[in-house]
Amino acid sequence: MIRRLKYHEIDFIKYAQCLENSEQKKYSATKDFLDITSEKQWEILVYKDYEAVMPVPFIRKYGIKIVHNPKLCQQLGVFSAQDDPELNERFLDYLKKNYLIRAYSFNDFNQLRTKLKLKKNFLIYPDSYEKVYARYSPKRKRKLRLDEEVVTNSEIKTIGYEEAKIFIEPNMIGLHKESDLPDFMRIFQLSNQLDYLKFSAFFYHQRIINVIATYSDCNMVALLGTFNDKDYVKLSGASVLIDKVIRETIETHIFDFEGGELPNIEEFFRGFRPALRPYPIMESSKEQLFKKFGSFLLKGKLF
Template sequence: MIKLISRKNINIDKYDDCIKNSIQSRIYAFSWYLDTVSKNWSVLVLNDYEAVLPISWQRKLFFKLGNQPYFSQQLGVFSKDLISKELQKEFLSQIPIHFFKVVIHFNSQNYSTENTITLKNYKLILNTDYVSFKKNFSKGRKHAIKVGEKASLYVKETTISELIKIYKDNYSYKIPYKVLTALSNAILRNRKGFLIGVFKDEQLLGGALFTDHNNRITYLFAAFTVKGKTLQASSFLLSEVIKKYQNSNLTLDFEGGNMPSIAKFYRSFGAEEENYFAFKRTLL
């Protein structure tokens, strides 16, 4: 039996246990993460939390609009045992009609169904040494990393406020900065990730926020100055992360790839494509 449970009535221990021990486990689905990035969320639950489907939403008049929250690439169905495509469809059929519009990005281990489109992500399994990885970097990526090395760039910890300042000064696309700040604090507080900056002569050129969960390191947010871009700070930073976690069997999740230029950048590190599906439903 599948039923919809509101946030206030969720058994958080059972819910988070399902996310933690699910085949598809992703950091985005934990209660503390959704509480940070989503104003409202409910969850469809199979029996006694054997499988769950969280739904982020916002209210408009008498309707609820299901949305994919910021900084949450993949949600969908999470289950302790392998589920069938039919059960996934059953979950979707149980979304109430008062959800006038629903958008859910499934995780890569969910199925494609009706009303889904294919999206792309890139990942790199860190199962060998850095020298072997570098052989598979593109010629342009090797050159970019060399530019950073010749400029004597180095990495160390930074703060989310510094990265947000860089983002505001150098990027036109607006993001919810308060949510990002709260999320960064929550990730660090729960020891589920790290912040790293790229410096030259003590000057911060940019950096990134990574999550670390279930053997998956995710490149969640990044920002770089004009000088940082010129000195190839992003390539240098990702190279240093690969170097640090070489031979670990961890997966470096680049968390992106739908834009051709971004996909090309991630492929240049030898990353492989990973498809996931976005479900959209509108009741007319």
């Protein structure tokens, strides 16, 4: 039996235990991450006594609850001790019948009979750094061999949120709208305050030219942002920063590139020779949402 629990009804101890013991464990489903990214606007679907759980984040438009993955939250879906396609279908069916869904991503472990759109993601699994580096593409290895002048006049540092913010805000690209920037910075700031997220910076002649933001939890290190001064892209500071994090963590942690849909980003990620791990996503157009909203009104299903 699948039940829907609102945020205040969730037993977070049982929820965390289910997530910790699940085959699909992801940092993006943890309470802290969802609290930060969704501002506590999430609830769960739960099977029996937390044998399986499915977090469901939402936004409100004109007072209407609409399911939507928060910014920087790539994958959610069903979490259980062993991935079960039949159970996953039951969760999916419950979700479709009881919610208005704008965008909801399952995780790369969830097997589904229903054919959903797949999106790309790339992972490097734990191994010795030497073996991981040996798999890098010849081009990526060349990029990591910095010129002597660059080596002499550069350094890598971990920096705080305020220093990172000064660099990130003018160098963040790919936003759908300007109003998204404060929300990204809010997520970065809160994650940094809780010690999940850190900023690594590449300095050249004492000036920051690259910053990456990495989030660490659940034996994963996720690349939540790469920011570059466009005038110094050819120096490959971003590659050096990512390689350093991989070198320091890959023996015990999965490195998650968190994306790869854009051709130039995919090409950059593939240079590290990660594994392709696609994940299913449900998406609805505004027209489809409006149509379903009408049917929900008739059935009295909106809550």
